[in-house]
Amino acid sequence: MSRVILARRIAVAVAALLVVVLGIVAVLAVTWVRRPFPTTEGEIQVPGLSGKVSVIRDDRGIPQIYADSADDLFKAEGFVHAQDRFFEMDLRRHITSGRLSELVGKGGLETDRVIRTLGWRRVAEAELPTLKPETRRYLQAYADGVNAYIHAQGSPSKMSLEYVVLGQKVPDYRVEDWTPADSLAWLKAMAWDLRGDYSAELMRARLAGSMSTAQINELYPDYPYDQNKPILSPQDWSPSSSSSTSSSASPNSAVPGGDLAKTGPRGDLAKAGQGGDLAKETSKDAQRAYAVVQRALNAVPVTMGRGDGIGSNSWVVGGSRTSTGKPLLANDPHLGVSIPGIWYQVGLHCRSVGSSCPFDVAGYSFSGLPGVVIGHNQSIAWGFTNLGPDVSDFFLEQVRGNTYLRDGKQVPLTMRTETIKIGGGGEQTITVRSTVHGPILSDAIENVGHAGESPPVNGRVSPGDYEVSLQWTGIEVSQTADAIFGLNTAKNFDEFRTAAEQFAVPAQNLLYADTAGNIGYQAPGRIPVRSRYMEAAPGYWIRPGWVSSWDWQGYVPFAAMPHTYNPPEGFIVAANQAVTESGTPFLTTEWDYGFRSQRIRSLLEKNTKVTPAAMSAIQGDTRSQFAPTLVKALLKVDLGNDDFTKQAQELLRGWDYTNPVGKSDSGAAAAYYNAVWSSLLDLTFDDELPQDLRADGGDQWMQAVSVLLTKPRSAWWDDKRTPGVTEGQSEILRKALVQARLDLTMELGKEPGEWQWGQLHQLTFKHQVLGGDDVPGIVAQLFNRGPMNMPGGSAIVDANGWNAACTTTDPPEDCSNGQGYGVDWAPSMRMVVDLSNLDRSRWVNQTGNSGHAFADHYNDQSEAWAKNELYDWPFSQKAVRDAGGDELTLVPGGSSN
16 A cells, blocks of 8 residues: 555544644644654663663764663664654554554554454564574663653653644554564565565466466566676576575476476466466456455555665675775665655664674664664675565465365365454454465455355366465564674674575665675575476466465575675676576566666776765766667657657757756756656556556566567557557657657646756655645645655666656556656665775765654755765764764663553
């Protein structure tokens, strides 16, 4: 569920607040707004501390915390996180526990049903006792710090302005104590948004009922290894002969009706399925189940960001290629946009670093989770980009009553009851059903048991219903929390890899650099091993759950996961592209197509001595790698006597393919190009795609069009909305040029040279709950900020992405930043770490460190972030103190109740 949809569902709940607000806002506004602001100077007693803790906040409110013990350090981090971001923390735990309805009322019920079905909180609770003792201790210390804040504040209205607003609908809301499981459950939400392949799998299944496999496959071209290099070359890493991931099970013996072991990739599997287990996936009954699953997936709120383009840039350059003689590491994760932003900047420092207190680390954390997720310590630095492996599969299940078909027998479903409490009164009870694969998602929102009376299975009629279950590594017990603390304290590459081995979900590309001059890469994660015929096209089609040979066969050993240390090339670029050309181990086929990564590579290759400033400049690069391909085709279009459109077409001639924000020839060309791209996608694809699956314009669609430009007779070059007319490639391109000229004339004026990309491409930071278009305007204005004109775009290094489907006259419901070219995902932060002198590292956050509307640090970094400007990042205690700021001392004392 997008932020817009979440806000829409609670709009009714807050609409009544208008009367209250208008009547008393003048009297109480200052009190309501300022009461939750944190104390940043002086002294505060915190129960359970063993000694004094110093919290030094700089001019942007970023805290550097100093303590004598690890327990005190994390207790202070919990307290400080809560001071600045408690509502965000509380919202996150309500979402991840399936308890949103308690906070916002009935508007959260659909979300809660799906989250309870997935069981995020249950998994987090089961995970806790499996963690290392020290990890459990840190989590508890963090929770104690949060609770010290909760007890000190008392009333929710003293913790955040949001509670004042929501309290009009849920007046009896009480804040519960924080627990370690609340922190762990957030990892499940993070993993959910960053898992790979699930949307393409479901999309293929839905489209299979209306078009040929060949036409579907044209939407998912092969990765262009000859154009965009993978992260690792064969010289960097190759799979060991001892790290086989094949299954020992016979691929044919348990598959009635089809010899799937002989199938090849993609379409071949579907052909082999005709007459076999996959033959009825396109039935009306199955299609209905798929549609309900899509609705269930959409009901899960976006927490990190979602959709084509959600990824990141990261690269590391070895000392032989830098001006400093030591490595430089850059990272900017591309995630959803919101206010407050996703990250919270913090430093965690033991005054005396040793075995009992091993932390001296700074970087980006998540409010609600102890430790630093991305950053550096005194010895190493690390960055993340989304690996996006295929770690989930949908299974079509044959259900009859409380049983499901399994290798010819009906076996019992696993069932449990969940009770959802509703803020303001009432509750709802649901029954969660699961198969051996996982929870049945097709009845998470509504019971679809009536969808199929007697669907055929293996050619025979069997009473029952089609339903869809989900197997996903994120709802299995893992030890990712151990990995976070391991990364925070690692001193070399071996210790870094030891920590990475525990990073199960979400699987990330991990880049590494150290002060000794080394660089490296590791792909971690719990990656399923599929049976041989399942590997023929893993992730492409929903699996038949009634045949056990389609089941997962275990997980790829960590030793077999791609990695490299000091590669000969001297730098590593990990920007969501393919990891290697090798299919062993199988990770996915749904890579980002590498437009960003190849642009970064080309800029690094031209620079033999990369400076820190150059690293930052690359992060702000706005050139489109795909644009030359499309512009070449567009300039060949003969517009005849249409001088009106020719005037705009001429903007593309000589364009440098950049997408700047201000008034310039490049900005005018970028505005027209992007409008043409939007029209082209609509004319080519949207006439045949369901509204919620329309082309969003990301890298997948760019690669698809690149291939289609070489296939002028493809069925996609016909707009089905013009009966009796078959346009063809040239006519579709012409119509796109014409439509874009008309659209921009109405929106930006009749003179193409005056157009500006930034006037179309804007970002409004919206609050996840109280910032949507359907929330009363006076409420949204309290929490939202913007709009801001933005450079860049989709599949561009300065990745301020937009959804082309939202520019159409009939946009899908899930347009999170409104209709048009609005930015809906972007760099969530930027950092450049200088391993020659950590105090010379630089960073910036998307909004600010505070979650309090109207606080000084609510969005004080946004302007610099939008301009790709970075701030100094002092690390040593001397540098931190020299930078100045407020100092708060936390001391033992006070009551824990």
